[in-house]
Amino acid sequence: MIVVLMGLSGSGKSFLADILHEEFGFEWLRSDKLRKEMAGMEAGEKLKVGYGEGIYKPEWTKKVYEELLRRAEIVVKEKRDVVIDATFLEEWQRRMVKERFPKALFLLAWAEEEEILRRLRERKDISDADVEIYKKQKIKFKPPDYAIPINTQKNREELKAVLKELLLQHGWKGTQET
Secondary structure, eight states, rough: EEEEESTTTSSSSHHHHHHHHHHHEEEEEEEHHHHHHTOOOOOOOOOOOOOTOGGSSHHHHHHHHHHHHHHHHHHTTTTTTTEEEOOOOOOOHHHHHHHHOOOEEEEEEEOOOOEEEEEEEHOOSSSSOOOHHHHHHHHHOOOOOOEOOOOOOOOOHHHHHHHHHHHHTOOOOSOOOO
């Protein structure tokens, strides 16, 4: 099964991806980690550039998404579940997934803005996104109607239950004890 976790920076995508990885055995492909790997950086290394600049330029982003999907194809061929964790701000990015994986389950991580801003200010994570990046993303992002929204302002156990129910509804057979 392929799960696409999308949403604005600070919305809780990686929290949900971690649950899918740790609790349900999904392989976790994370754009933040892959982008830095492709740039020859350490995952925890911080890079302060403006929105859409440096390794965040559109041509870089296209390469990152192509590599995410290439790696997802490998995982699927091995008959394993995979979660792709990236913003997917633009429809062309989502279309890339739908063309390769028509049955992908798109989940939209969201939280109240006050919570997102708090998370971004307190973030100790590999992501370089901050409040300014979030504000620019928010202007650009139009969530698709086919993505199932998940409020990430719940605790881990509540979110685990929500995710399990969604996975089962969408044909997941389960590969680990949950």
